Amino acid sequence: MFYLIGIGLYDEKDITVKGLEIVKRVDRVYLEYYTSIICKNKEELENFYGKSLIIADREMVEQNSDIILKDADVEDVALLVVGDPFAATTHTDLILRARNKNIQTKIIHNASIFNAVGCTGLQLYNFGETVSIPYWTDKWKPDSFVKKIEFNLSSDLHTLCLLDIQVKEPTAESLTKKVKTYLPPRFMSVKEATTQLLELVYSQICRNLEEETLCVGLARIGADDQQIVACSLIEMTSVDLGPPLHSLVIAASNLHPIEQEYIKQFRL
Template structure:
């Protein structure tokens, strides 16, 4: 049996009791490590689970999925996913491959960013299509997601923006020299996401956003150092949201209750002081820094 097990969003304690029971009896346990990250490192997970974890990076999942599935044909294998197992298309693909190979699959669900964002007060059923914002490069500045935000806003729907994570990405410059060298991990911040959105808006002039557009920045959602701020884009640019992971929401039309909740998270001098404190606390070790 292949078990796709959600770990939740915070630390090693967020796994469900059912998920923990399954992990403890599995002969092989893989930790998916490129679509998202937990706020703790692997040894803490291993200490609680009582199992050695094999880190499954993008290369392993994309190139050696059949090996994992062959193991699951004859024994119990756990594939651990930050958030919920179906929060990324990669895991749906693994599920489909298992079914095509005749391998039994069972999912054990958990909280993900897709439902945890409700903590900011915006109602989940009023969200439109979720989009992902990739890092710009000198030669690649994509904007295909812009039209999706525009469509959501035209219907009064909120847009959740998932921000780019670059973990164990090969250096293209090194590859051109025939060497495989990985770039340092990079995690997009709320600030970078806003800067890129404003650049796209200046280029396309579609009226999707501007310096005064209300948005919501979220950092380390589900963790003890969770941090949420709402306000105009130009004001959120001045906030240090601290270590990853970050997300961004562009609200659509808001109900009065949603408006009141967002007001609770508005930018204030105290908000900025709290941002500095939380960032220092995480860096000093009261929460694990990724």
């Protein structure tokens, strides 16, 4: 059996009882650590779970999934995923690969930013399509996600923006070499994300977004020190929410009265 287990948003205790029971009894346990991160290190997770973990990086999950699925037709193998297993399309593909090999699968769900964003007071059924905001470089400034933000705004819907995570990212120089070297991990902040968005506003690439559009910055949701700040887009470019992970919400123009009342507590 191949188990895909969500371990929640913040620390080792966010795993469900059902998930923990499975982890304790399976033959091998992998920890996927690139689509998102948890605010505890591998050793802390191992101590709580009572099980050794094998780190599954991007290359293993996307290109060498056979390593993870090896013998899963005769053994029990689990892959732990931060948040909920189906928050990333990568894991949907992995389930399909397993089923194509006639390996039985079981999903254990958990909380993710997709439902935990309700802690802002913005109602979940008022959200449109989610977007991902990537880091820009001097030569590469993708803006394809803008169309989705504009559509959501024109439909009076909120937009959840997932901010870039770069873990084990190879350097440009090493891509043509046999041995890869990697850049230090980077986690986009709300300050960096809104600075990029503001550039799109000023260049008129994003016409529905304005300096005064209400944004909500979120950091370390599920932690004791989680942070939520609501302010204008231009104000958010100066907000420091501390360590990762950060997410951003671009709010619809018209808030429900309950949304308006609830979000007051987070106003800058």
